[in-house]
Amino acid sequence: MARCPLCGKSLDWGELIEQMIEEKGTEMRELLLDRERFLSAFREFVFKCPHCGEEFYGRNLPEKEAEKVFELLNDFKGSIDWENKKVRLRLNSLLALDTLLEQWDEKVTRKRA
Numbered sequence: 712m713a714r715c716p717l718c719g720k721s722l723d724w725g726e727l728i729e730q731m732i733e734e735k736g737t738e739m740r741e742l743l744l745d746r747e748r749f750l751s752a753f754r755e756f757v758f759k760c761p762h763c764g765e766e767f768y769g770r771n772l773p774e775k776e777a778e779k780v781f782e783l784l785n786d787f788k789g790s791i792d793w794e795n796k797k798v799r800l801r802l803n804s805l806l807a808l809d810t811l812l813e814q815w816d817e818k819v820t821r822k823r824a
């Protein structure tokens with residue numbers, strides 16, 4: 712789970728992506744077409760924690776989750792409401808589900824082996 716590197720409170724991925732949309736505008740649409748470009752923009756992006764108000768770079772957040780977020784935003788049509796600059800997906804819930812399925816998958820695979 713993504714946490715603020717300064718105050719340690721959990722962060723909402725939807726809100727983080729919305730900060731990027733707000734700042735990048737239409738460039739964000741292009742970034743979402745290219746995984747590498749998205750990730751490098753993500754690492755360099757200065758996010759602001761909604762809890763403590765401090766700023767930090769995206770590289771301080773778990774990159775594995777950022778990759779998943781990229782996939783989720785691409786997998787679902789209309790995942791972003793560009794007009795209102797809002798993420799429609801509940802990214803944190805989807806990430807949690809994804810982790811759960813991965814763990815389950817590991818368990819099943821291990822039993823079979």
Ligand SMILES: [Zn+2]
Pocket residue numbers: 715716717718719720760761762763764765
């Ligand atoms: Zn914070």
